[in-house]
Amino acid sequence: MENGIYLVATPIGNMGDITLRALEVLQKADLIACEDTRVSKKLCTLLNIATKGKTFIAVHDHNESELAQKIIDEAVAGKIVVYMSDAGSPLISDPGYKLAKAAREQGVYLTTLPGACAAICALQLSGLPSNSFMFCGFIPNKEKARIDFLSKNSQVDATLIFYERADRLVKSLTAMQNIFGQREVAVAREISKLHETCHNGTATELVAYFEQNPPKGEIVLMVAPSGDSQDETADYSAELRLELAHNNLKTAVKNIVEKYNLNRNEVYKKALELKNNG
Numbered sequence: 001m002e003n004g005i006y007l008v009a010t011p012i013g014n015m016g017d018i019t020l021r022a023l024e025v026l027q028k029a030d031l032i033a034c035e036d037t038r039v040s041k042k043l044c045t046l047l048n049i050a051t052k053g054k055t056f057i058a059v060h061d062h063n064e065s066e067l068a069q070k071i072i073d074e075a076v077a078g079k080i081v082v083y084m085s086d087a088g089s090p091l092i093s094d095p096g097y098k099l100a101k102a103a104r105e106q107g108v109y110l111t112t113l114p115g116a117c118a119a120i121c122a123l124q125l126s127g128l129p130s131n132s133f134m135f136c137g138f139i140p141n142k143e144k145a146r147i148d149f150l151s152k153n154s155q156v157d158a159t160l161i162f163y164e165r166a167d168r169l170v171k172s173l174t175a176m177q178n179i180f181g182q183r184e185v186a187v188a189r190e191i192s193k194l195h196e197t198c199h200n201g202t203a204t205e206l207v208a209y210f211e212q213n214p215p216k217g218e219i220v221l222m223v224a225p226s227g228d229s230q231d232e233t234a235d236y237s238a239e240l241r242l243e244l245a246h247n248n249l250k251t252a253v254k255n256i257v258e259k260y261n262l263n264r265n266e267v268y269k270k271a272l273e274l275k276n277n278g
């Protein structure tokens, strides 16, 4: 196995979601850089990976710049270095960015072992449009910052994905009522765990639900794009025209439907219109 830095995704709930490659790299690792050494040692033990002979170091946001060089030096010296989060994919609302950036700049071998990422799993569960989405990270906790942050992101024409804590969910949904109005919101909870749920509705409907049923556990909050169908038509018309110039009607429609997750009949109707209008 090549010496270098391996970014390893870990399960976000169900231990069965560890990958075969992750197990192999963890077994061979000399150095494991992680958020919390106790959590990562426990994970290794659960996965039957011997921790003896491996060095564990804790990397946090506040010491990542300083430790990045030390970790890179170990990789250059011939070590197999794993960087992993407590759960999920490194760098995604977790440390690892500074290390990856420095490794790239210095030409050190850097690779990723794909696996669970709460944002992507939540999007898959939500039934919200997945053709275009934006991951926005954690919602700020202070009232004004929260509203500014949500208002700024509401301008983006894509499904928005936020990480949120259970005890702040109702506050965020309440702020969303004015900002997102009737846009569909989804709350995915405890993904891949025993009590996995996903609730959809407007922000107002979800405030009512979660006030009655205070949420527990880990949460991803999502908001659908504004869904103005005229905008959608405008968005794909130009591309549909291009498709029609190069393909037959059936293929052009199929390509657009698959690319944008659209209703086939609507796209078919639009394609006929474009064709008939030359």
Ligand code: SAM
Pocket (backbone or CB within 6 Å): 012, 013, 085, 087, 088, 089, 090, 091, 092, 093, 094, 116, 117, 118, 119, 162, 163, 164, 165, 188, 189, 190, 191, 192, 193, 218, 219, 220
């Ligand atoms: N890097 C991780 C990832 O990509 O999955 C996320 C780390 S971030 C510090 C932790 C947040 O991810 C939680 O507060 C929650 O919003 C979300 N999360 C993690 N595991 C989850 C799960 N099983 N179900 C729902 N949300 C989860």
